[in-house]
Amino acid sequence: xxxxxxxxxxxxxxxxxxxxxxxxxxxxxxxxxxxxxxxxxxxxxxxxxxxxxxxxxxxxxxxxxxxxxxxxxxxxxxxxxxxxxxxxxxxxxxxxxxxxxxxxxxxxxxxxxxxxxxxxxxxxxxxxxxxxxxx
Numbered sequence: 001x002x003x004x005x006x007x008x009x010x011x012x013x014x015x016x017x018x019x020x021x022x023x024x025x026x027x028x029x030x031x032x033x034x035x036x037x038x039x040x041x042x043x044x045x046x047x048x049x050x051x052x053x054x055x056x057x058x059x060x061x062x063x064x065x066x067x068x069x070x071x072x073x074x075x076x077x078x079x080x081x082x083x084x085x086x087x088x089x090x091x092x093x094x095x096x097x098x099x100x101x102x103x104x105x106x107x108x109x110x111x112x113x114x115x116x117x118x119x120x121x122x123x124x125x126x127x128x129x130x131x132x133x134x135x
Contacts, residue, residue: 006099007091015109016085022109023078026071033064033071074110081110093117 007015084090091100095117104111113121 007102007105011102012085012090015090015105016082019078019081019085019109023075023082026075026078030068030071030075033068036064077110077112080112095121 093100093114094112100114
């Protein structure tokens with residue numbers, strides 16, 4: 001469903017560049033974090049940890065895993081936005097079909113909806129919104 005947007009070529013080029021830069025940064029960050037996560041839990045450890053140390057390590061690993069999930073979700077949103085650029089539907093609200101204001105796209109380049117529709121979406125889907133912000 002290709003739709004025309006009010007974005008100029010220069011504006012869309014700038015937004016594409018920002019999306020691609022963020023995508024590269026996320027991929028790099030995800031690779032760095034993945035290298036710090038343990039592959040598999042081991043039954044024996046060379047250093048004996050007390051319960052507090054084990055709890056701290058598990059909490060830290062869980063936090064890094066949640067950060068990975070959040071980054072992966074953002075990366076999916078960025079790739080979807082780049083696909084919308086390619087098919088001509090970028091900058092058009094997926095719900096109401098109006099142009100998404102440039103100020104919103106500059107603040108949130110992967111935005112799928114205008115602010116009014118995003119607010120309605122968040123009211124109708126609070127569990128999804130909480131899941132995104134919980135990670």
